Amino acid sequence: KKIAVLPGDGIGPEIIDEAVKVLRQVEKVFGLSFEFQFAMVGGGAIDRAGTPLPQETLELCKKSDAVLLGAVGGPEWDENPPELRPEKALLALRKELGLFSNLRPVVLYEGMEKSSTLRPEVIAGVDLIVVRELTGGIYFGEKTRQKAEGGEEVATDLLIYYEHEIERIVRLAFQIARGRKKRVTSVDKANVLESSRLWRTVANRVAREFPDVEVEHMLVDNCAMQMVRRPADFDVIVTENMFGDILSDEAAILTGSIGMLPSASLGEGSFGLYEPVHGSAPDIAGQGVANPSATILSAAMMLRHSFGYEEAAGAIENAVKHVLSRGYRTPDLATHGQMAVSTEEFGDRVVEELS
Amino acid sequence: KKIAVLPGDGIGPEIIDEAVKVLRQVEKVFGLSFEFQFAMVGGGAIDRAGTPLPQETLELCKKSDAVLLGAVGGPEWDENPPELRPEKALLALRKELGLFSNLRPVVLYEGMEKSSTLRPEVIAGVDLIVVRELTGGIYFGEKTRQKAEGGEEVATDLLIYYEHEIERIVRLAFQIARGRKKRVTSVDKANVLESSRLWRTVANRVAREFPDVEVEHMLVDNCAMQMVRRPADFDVIVTENMFGDILSDEAAILTGSIGMLPSASLGEGSFGLYEPVHGSAPDIAGQGVANPSATILSAAMMLRHSFGYEEAAGAIENAVKHVLSRGYRTPDLATHGQMAVSTEEFGDRVVEELS
Numbered sequence: 173k174k175i176a177v178l179p180g181d182g183i184g185p186e187i188i189d190e191a192v193k194v195l196r197q198v199e200k201v202f203g204l205s206f207e208f209q210f211a212m213v214g215g216g217a218i219d220r221a222g223t224p225l226p227q228e229t230l231e232l233c234k235k236s237d238a239v240l241l242g243a244v245g246g247p248e249w250d251e252n253p254p255e256l257r258p259e260k261a262l263l264a265l266r267k268e269l270g271l272f273s274n275l276r277p278v279v280l281y282e283g284m285e286k287s288s289t290l291r292p293e294v295i296a297g298v299d300l301i302v303v304r305e306l307t308g309g310i311y312f313g314e315k316t317r318q319k320a321e322g323g324e325e326v327a328t329d330l331l332i333y334y335e336h337e338i339e340r341i342v343r344l345a346f347q348i349a350r351g352r353k354k355r356v357t358s359v360d361k362a363n364v365l366e367s368s369r370l371w372r373t374v375a376n377r378v379a380r381e382f383p384d385v386e387v388e389h390m391l392v393d394n395c396a397m398q399m400v401r402r403p404a405d406f407d408v409i410v411t412e413n414m415f416g417d418i419l420s421d422e423a424a425i426l427t428g429s430i431g432m433l434p435s436a437s438l439g440e441g442s443f444g445l446y447e448p449v450h451g452s453a454p455d456i457a458g459q460g461v462a463n464p465s466a467t468i469l470s471a472a473m474m475l476r477h478s479f480g481y482e483e484a485a486g487a488i489e490n491a492v493k494h495v496l497s498r499g500y501r502t503p504d505l506a507t508h509g510q511m512a513v514s515t516e517e518f519g520d521r522v523v524e525e526l527s
Numbered sequence: 528k529k530i531a532v533l534p535g536d537g538i539g540p541e542i543i544d545e546a547v548k549v550l551r552q553v554e555k556v557f558g559l560s561f562e563f564q565f566a567m568v569g570g571g572a573i574d575r576a577g578t579p580l581p582q583e584t585l586e587l588c589k590k591s592d593a594v595l596l597g598a599v600g601g602p603e604w605d606e607n608p609p610e611l612r613p614e615k616a617l618l619a620l621r622k623e624l625g626l627f628s629n630l631r632p633v634v635l636y637e638g639m640e641k642s643s644t645l646r647p648e649v650i651a652g653v654d655l656i657v658v659r660e661l662t663g664g665i666y667f668g669e670k671t672r673q674k675a676e677g678g679e680e681v682a683t684d685l686l687i688y689y690e691h692e693i694e695r696i697v698r699l700a701f702q703i704a705r706g707r708k709k710r711v712t713s714v715d716k717a718n719v720l721e722s723s724r725l726w727r728t729v730a731n732r733v734a735r736e737f738p739d740v741e742v743e744h745m746l747v748d749n750c751a752m753q754m755v756r757r758p759a760d761f762d763v764i765v766t767e768n769m770f771g772d773i774l775s776d777e778a779a780i781l782t783g784s785i786g787m788l789p790s791a792s793l794g795e796g797s798f799g800l801y802e803p804v805h806g807s808a809p810d811i812a813g814q815g816v817a818n819p820s821a822t823i824l825s826a827a828m829m830l831r832h833s834f835g836y837e838e839a840a841g842a843i844e845n846a847v848k849h850v851l852s853r854g855y856r857t858p859d860l861a862t863h864g865q866m867a868v869s870t871e872e873f874g875d876r877v878v879e880e881l882s
C-alpha cells in the first residue's frame with residue numbers, strides 16, 4: 173500500500189514521525205508492507221516552493237492509496253493573501269481529491285476525564301462522531317469583493333448545495349450509524365436558510381432507506397447548546413461544511429482530549445486523507461512535547477477505512493489505550509502521579525505494546 | 528414611556544405577566560410611569576391573523592419606546608412554509624425596526640453553579656457578553672432554489688456584508704468593552720470567507736479608535752472550543768449574524784442558567800427590543816413552572832438601555848439576585864434543599880424585594 177506522508181508545519185513532523193514508526197511496527201507484526209513517500213505541504217511548501225500545495229505533492233497523493241497528514245499553519249504565514257496561506261492546501265486537497273466527507277469520532281479515553289472542563293458525570297460515556305460535508309457549501313461557493321454605492325466595500329460568500337452533495341454525505345452518516353448506536357442527528361438552520369431546507373428534505377428522504385436508524389433534526393444553535401448540556405446523548409451528527417467546522421471543534425474539546433482525536437476525510441472509494449483534529453501548535457514545535465496520539469490514531473483509521481486492515485487498526489487503538497492506562501502521558505495531559513514522557517517516548521511505548 | 532408587550536407563544540404569556548408585574552412595582556417604587564400595550568406575535572398571530580407579524584403589531588412597536596417580547600414558536604407551526612413560521616416575526620421585527628445589534632450578557636449567578644455541566648472552577652467568574660450583528664449576513668442575503676442540470680435541486684443563501692454594517696456593530700462592541708474589562712474578541716472565519724476578511728479589516732480599523740481596548744481575532748471554530756475550555760477569559764465577543772446565533776447559544780448554556788439570561792436588540796437610537804434568550808418551551812407551557820427571570824432581567828435591560836433608568840434597572844437585577852440567594856427557584860433550577868416555587872410566586876418574591 174502506498175502512503176503519501178505530508179508532515180507539514182509546527183509539530184507536524186514530530187507527530188508524523190511517531191505515526192510512521194508505529195506503522196513500521198505494524199508491518200512487522202502483521203506481515204504487511206507499506207510504501208511511504210514524503211512530500212511538502214502548507215507553510216513549509218510556501219517557503220520552499222512558493223505554493224502551499226505544490227503540484228508534485230498533489231500528484232503523489234493522487235497515485236497513493238491514502239494520505240497521512242500532520243498539520244499546517246503558523247504565525248509566519250498568517251498575513252499572507254488567501255492563495256498563499258497554509259490552510260489553502262487543505263481546501264485544495266479536499267477538493268482535488270474529492271474528499272467530501274470528514275469523520276471525527278469523539279470518545280472519552282479512560283483516565284482522561286480530568287482533562288475535560290465538563291463534569292465527569294456529563295462526559296461519562298461520550299462516544300459520538302461528527303460527519304461533516306467537506307467539499308461543498310460556503311467554503312467553495314463564489315466569493316466577491318466590490319465597491320458599493322457611496323464607495324464602501326461589500327463582500328459576499330455563496331452558500332450553495334446540490335441535492336447529490338447532501339444525499340451522499342447523509343447516506344454515509346446513516347451507514348455509519350448502522351454500525352453504531354443507530355441514531356443520526358442531522359443539523360441545519362432550516363428556519364432561516366434555503367440550503368438548510370433542501371438539506372432537511374433530502375435528509376428525510378435518505379432516512380427512509382434506513383428504517384432501523386432513528387433520525388432527529390436539530391437547529392445548529394440548539395446543537396451547539398446540547399453538545400455542552402448532554403454530549404453523551406449523541407451518536408452520529410451529520411451536517412454541512414461550515415456548521416461541521418464549528419460543531420466538530422466544539423465536540424473535540426468536550427472530553428478534554430483534543431490531543432487524542434483523529435480524523436478521516438473520505439471520497440467515493442477507499443482512498444482517504446487522515447490527520448489529527450488538532451493544529452500545528454507552533455508554540456510547542458520542536459520541543460519533543462507534542463502528543464502524537466491523534467496522529468497515531470489517524471493512522472489506525474487509515475488502516476481500517478482505506479486498507480481494510482481492521483485487526484491492525486484495532487491493535488493500534490488498543491496499544492494507545494494501554495499506554496495511557498499504564499499512566500504514560502505527554503505533558504499536555506500529564507497530571508499528578510502520571511509519567512510525563514516525550515513525543516518520541518510515547519511513540520516507543522505504543523510500538524512496544526504492539527510487539 | 529410606551530412599552531409594546533408581545534407575549535407570543537408557549538410560556539411567553541406566563542413569563543411576560545411576571546415581568547409586567549415587576550415593572551408595575553417599579554412604577555410605584557421609583558415614581559415612574561409606563562404605558563403597556565399588548566399585541567399578537569408568532570404562532571398565535573398566524574392562527575388568529577394569518578401572519579406571524581400583523582401590521583398592527585409592527586405599527587404598535589414603531590410608535591413605542593421599547594418592545595418587551597416573550598417567546599415565539601411551537602410544534603404546531605413547525606411544518607409551515609418560511610413566511611408562515613413564528614420565527615419569521617423575529618426576523619421581520621429586527622429588519623423593520625433596524626435592530627442591528629443583539630446583546631447577550633452571560634454571567635454566573637451565585638448559587639447557580641450546580642446547574643452548569645462545566646466544572647465549578649471553570650465557570651467561576653464567567654462574565655461575558657456576545658454582541659451579535661442582527662440585520663445582515665446570510666440571514667437576509669438572497670436565497671434561491673432551482674433545478675440544476677440533470678434535474679436535481681440546488682439551493683443557495685448569500686452571505687453579504689457591507690462595510691458600514693460591520694463598522695457599526697464592531698464600534699458598539701468596543702464601546703461596551705470600555706465599560707467592562709476592555710477586551711474585545713472579534714470572531715470570524717477569515718481563512719475561508721471573503722466577508723470575514725472584510726470583517727477583520729474593518730474591525731482592525733475600528734480598533735484603532737479604541738487604543739485603550741485590547742482586541743483579539745479568533746476563528747469561529749476555535750472560539751466554539753475556547754468557550755468550553757476557558758469561558759472566564761472572555762469579555763466582549765463580537766461577531767456576524769450566523770456565528771453569533773451559534774456562539775451566543777453555546778455561551779448561554781455554559782453557566783447552566785439559560786433560564787436567567789436576558790437579551791437586548793438595539794438600533795441606532797434608544798429604541799430596543801428585549802426578550803429572554805430561551806425559547807417558548809411548549810412542553811411546559813401553561814403549567815406555571817416556567818422561570819420568569821430572563822424576562823424580568825430583559826425588562827431591566829430595557830430600563831437601562833432604552834429609558835436610561837439605571838437605578839431602577841439595578842434594583843430589578845438585585846431583587847432577582849436576592850430572591851435566588853434566599854433559595855427560591857423555579858423547578859428548572861431547584862435542587863435539593865431549595866424552595867421550588869411557581870412562575871407567579873417567583874415574580875411575587877421579586878416584587879416583594881423591590882418594595
Ligand SMILES: CC(C)[C@H](C(=O)O)[C@@H](O)C(=O)O
Nearest residue numbers: 259260262263417718719748
Ligand atoms: C484550516 C481550515 C480551513 C479548516 C476548515 O475550516 O475546514 C480547519 O478549521 C478544519 O476544520 O479542518
Ligand SMILES: CC(C)[C@H](C(=O)O)[C@@H](O)C(=O)O
Nearest residue numbers: 363364393614615617618772
Ligand atoms: C428563531 C431564529 C430565527 C433566531 C435566530 O436564528 O436568529 C433565534 O435562534 C435567535 O437566536 O434569536
